[in-house]
Amino acid sequence: MFASFIDSVKYVGHLIPVAFLRIFLGYYYLQQALLKFNGDFLARPRLAAQIADILPSLSSPEWYKILVERLVIQHWQGFAFIILGVEFTIAFSYLLGYVVRPVAIMGVVVSLNYLILLGSNTDDLYRTFIAVHLMMAWIGAGRCLGFDYYFFKRRRGLWW
Amino acid sequence: MKHFLTFVALVFFGLFLALFVRRNQNPENDSRPTLRIYAASSFIKQWGPGPWLKEKFESTCDCVVEYHDAADSVSLIQRVKSEPKNKSVDLVLGFDQYDLEMAQVGLDWKNVKVDPQQFEEPVRPLLSRTSFTPYDWGVLAFIGHRNADKSLPSNTDDLLAPEYASNISLQDPRTSSTGLQFLLWLIQVKGEEKAFEYLQKFNSQVKAWGANWSLAYGLFQKDQVKLTFSYVTSPVASLKENPQSDIVALPFAEGHPVQYEFLGIPSTCLNCDLAEKFVTLMLSHDGQRVIMDKNYMFPVIKSVTKGTMFEAIPEFKTIDMTVIPNQAERERILKKWSQVRRSE
Numbered sequence: 478m479f480a481s482f483i484d485s486v487k488y489v490g491h492l493i494p495v496a497f498l499r500i501f502l503g504y505y506y507l508q509q510a511l512l513k514f515n516g517d518f519l520a521r522p523r524l525a526a527q528i529a530d531i532l533p534s535l536s537s538p539e540w541y542k543i544l545v546e547r548l549v550i551q552h553w554q555g556f557a558f559i560i561l562g563v564e565f566t567i568a569f570s571y572l573l574g575y576v577v578r579p580v581a582i583m584g585v586v587v588s589l590n591y592l593i594l595l596g597s598n599t600d601d602l603y604r605t606f607i608a609v610h611l612m613m614a615w616i617g618a619g620r621c622l623g624f625d626y627y628f629f630k631r632r633r634g635l636w637w
Numbered sequence: 638m639k640h641f642l643t644f645v646a647l648v649f650f651g652l653f654l655a656l657f658v659r660r661n662q663n664p665e666n667d668s669r670p671t672l673r674i675y676a677a678s679s680f681i682k683q684w685g686p687g688p689w690l691k692e693k694f695e696s697t698c699d700c701v702v703e704y705h706d707a708a709d710s711v712s713l714i715q716r717v718k719s720e721p722k723n724k725s726v727d728l729v730l731g732f733d734q735y736d737l738e739m740a741q742v743g744l745d746w747k748n749v750k751v752d753p754q755q756f757e758e759p760v761r762p763l764l765s766r767t768s769f770t771p772y773d774w775g776v777l778a779f780i781g782h783r784n785a786d787k788s789l790p791s792n793t794d795d796l797l798a799p800e801y802a803s804n805i806s807l808q809d810p811r812t813s814s815t816g817l818q819f820l821l822w823l824i825q826v827k828g829e830e831k832a833f834e835y836l837q838k839f840n841s842q843v844k845a846w847g848a849n850w851s852l853a854y855g856l857f858q859k860d861q862v863k864l865t866f867s868y869v870t871s872p873v874a875s876l877k878e879n880p881q882s883d884i885v886a887l888p889f890a891e892g893h894p895v896q897y898e899f900l901g902i903p904s905t906c907l908n909c910d911l912a913e914k915f916v917t918l919m920l921s922h923d924g925q926r927v928i929m930d931k932n933y934m935f936p937v938i939k940s941v942t943k944g945t946m947f948e949a950i951p952e953f954k955t956i957d958m959t960v961i962p963n964q965a966e967r968e969r970i971l972k973k974w975s976q977v978r979r980s981e
Contacts, residue, residue, distance in 0.1 A: 519656070522716055526707055529715035534812055534848075550719050558656075562649040569648060579641045628640070636638065 482574075485626035492621035496574065499618040502609060503571025510564035518557055525553035528594050537593050545594065563587055571613075574623010578636060581614035671701045672911040675713055677731035678706045679932065686924075686931040694918055700911055710736040710814065717903060718743060725905045728912040730772070732899040733814050734961055735821075737769055745904035749916055759955070760897070760937045769899040772919050773934035775868040776953045777818055777894045779805075780857065783883040792890040793823070793835065796864070801842050804863040806856040809846040811971055814896070815853075816846070819866050820974055822894035825956060829970075836977050846978075869893070869953055870933040873946045892956035898934065 486493065518524070529550055535542060549556050563583060570580035585607055592603035612618070617637060619625025629637035672694075681687040681704045691702040707713040710732050717726050732740055740746070746768035753764050756771075763771050779796070781789050790796050796805065808816030823832040844862050847853035857865035869886040876882050900919070902912045918924045925936035929947060942948045962970065 514652075514655070521705065522719060525719055526712050526716055529707075529712040529719075532715075546715075550715060553719055558652070562645075562652050565652055566645050566648045570644065576641045576644050579638075580644075636641065 481627040481630060482622065482624060485621050485623065489621045489626065492616065492618065495612070495616055495618045496622040498609065499571045499574065499577065499613055500622070502613075503568050503573075506564050506571065507568035510561055510568055513557075513561050513564070518561065519554065522550075522553045522557075524557055524560070525550045531594060535593065541593070560587070570619075574619035574621070574625050576636065577619030577623060577625055578614045578617055581610045581618070584610035585614070669700050670908050670911060671703050672698075672727050672908050672915060673703050673705065673725070674728045674730065674912075674915070675705045675707060675717055675726050676729070677710065677713065680730055681706045684931065686927045689927045689931070690915070690918060690924060693923070694915055698911060698914065700908070702915070707731075714740050714744075725907045726903050727906040727908045728900060728902055728915055730898070730900045732769060732901065734763075734897050734899070735814060735817060735967070737766065737899065738961070738964060740901065741768070747902040747904050747906065747909060749900075749902060749913070751916075751920065755920070755938050757935075757937055757939055759895070763897060763899075769901045770916065770920075771897045771937050772900050773925075773928050773932060773937060774895060774897045775870060775934045776955055777815065777822070777866065777896060778869045778886040778889065778953060779864050780867045780871050780884060780886055781864045783885050789885070789887050790864070790889075791887065793826070796842060797838055801863060803842065803844045805842045806845050806847060806853040806862040806865045807843055808850055808853045808866065809848055810974060812848045813850060813853075815850045815866060817967070817971075818894045818896055820970065821962065822956070824970065825894075826891040833973060833977055836974070837980070840978065868896075868933065869950060870935070870947065873950065874933045876946065886950075886953070888951070888953055892954045895955050 513519070528545060532542060532546060532550075564587075567580055567584050567587075570576055588603045588606040588610060592600065592607070595603070617625065617629070620629050620637065625637040676687060679685050687704055691704065694700075694702055705716070705726075707716050713729060713731055714736065717729055720726055729740075748767040749770045751764065751770055753761055756764060760771050760774060779790065783789075787800075790798070790801070807819060810816035810820040820832075823835065826832075827835055845853065845856055847856065850867070853865055854867055854871070856862045857867075864887075867886075872882065872884045872886055875884040900916060902909060902916070906912055919928065920938060922938065922941060925938045925941045926945075928934065929936045929941060929945070935947065936942060
């Protein structure tokens with residue numbers, strides 16, 4: 478498995494720039510997740526407050542607002558844990574190049590929700606993230622400098 | 638699929654384990670009771686009255702005061718409702734008269750006992766609501782720069798003068814209570830139909846409808862507009878920063894709207910006695926003085942302004958805005974306001 482990790486450079490070396498972008502993004506997500514883990518993200522309803530602030534002025538469909546108000550704000554602690562878990566998942570997956578494709582789709586979903594809920598200040602950032610995650614999923618960015626190459630070589634399929 | 642699910646499960650399990658270990662390593666060794674207060678950011682921040690009140694209260698109560706902030710009263714209520722029962726909120730500060738109806742939906746509040754005789758005359762009628770107690774109040778007005786050559790606007794029609802075209806900043810009534818006050822005031826003094834006719838003309842005078850008070854006031858401070866809607870106490874704040882300040886609040890013939898800020902103790906409070914003691918501190922002479930000096934709002938308790946810059950603020954004719962439109966009515970008005978803005 479480790480040999481194929483290095484082998485991937487030989488066979489899919491043209492993906493090295495994408496692998497670099499993937500690892501950089503993984504590092505970014507790891508930093509964000511650690512900041513939240515060491516801070517009071519799980520102890521204080523900061524995200525719920527931020528969402529509650531922006532909710533009345535959202536132009537999203539009514540069902541989405543109701544869902545956010547009744548589910549996310551009410552059960553903010555559970556959602557904070559899920560968000561933190563998802564960020565760690567994206568971080569480890571991108572750093573290791575393992576199950577990058579499905580995790581990138583997860584990244585798209587998270588970024589899409591952030592884009593809707595966190596207001597116009599961070600619009601550009603999350604639009605860019607969505608595009609990058611989509612590229613990761615499309616290319617299968619874990620195949621270069623990643624463990625996905627090992628499984629791709631043996632099993633093929635959409636997951637790698 | 639199996640790999641993906643196992644990987645996600647492993648990460649979540651690892652996170653759960655890490656949180657569990659951290660929790661066991663850092664037991665909260667402070668056994669003192671905690672008074673949990675929810676308040677607007679402007680109250681809690683370094684420049685607000687919150688830090689002084691916290692320090693003063695902690696020095697006598699053998700307890701810990703914990704502030705939790707929210708950007709505005711709507712998010713304040715949302716957050717109080719979303720708190721788990723074992724972390725109940727003990728005191729909530731920062732509702733205005735328009736939030737009280739919303740605050741009572743789904744939440745019960747304790748009666749707060751106060752001595753009405755201590756309170757200023759304009760505030761006393763508000764004490765009939767025993768669940769919410771006012772702790773400061775302010776009169777809203779247009780603010781401009783003193784100008785020796787030209788007369789300043791003295792009624793709403795003067796604001797339509799060509800020199801103020803695109804030169805006024807206001808707050809968006811959908812997101813700001815000050816903005817809502819402006820809109821409801823206009824409706825009260827002109828009647829709904831005429832108020833919206835007026836707004837159609839007035840829209841071209843407005844450079845920006847800021848999402849909150851500080852955004853709108855910021856434009857005025859940066860001289861990007863000539864007038865803004867703020868508090869009659871704003872010139873005092875400006876004078877404190879700059880003794881040469883020429884900012885004045887403009888008295889309008891129509892009268893002025895008044896904003897009251899209320900506090901409430903939820904019936905689910907865990908440290909209710911401490912909350913009541915904190916309220917007593919807030920309504921004491923010293924507490925009121927600090928709130929007045931830091932929040933630039935009028936105190937509700939008598940004779941606190943004596944010998945301060947607030948004493949010199951001229952009396953503004955206020956209008957009785959105690960008839961408060963209900964939530965549905967407000968939504969209808971705001972919808973109408975949005976339509977007027979869209980039709981610009």
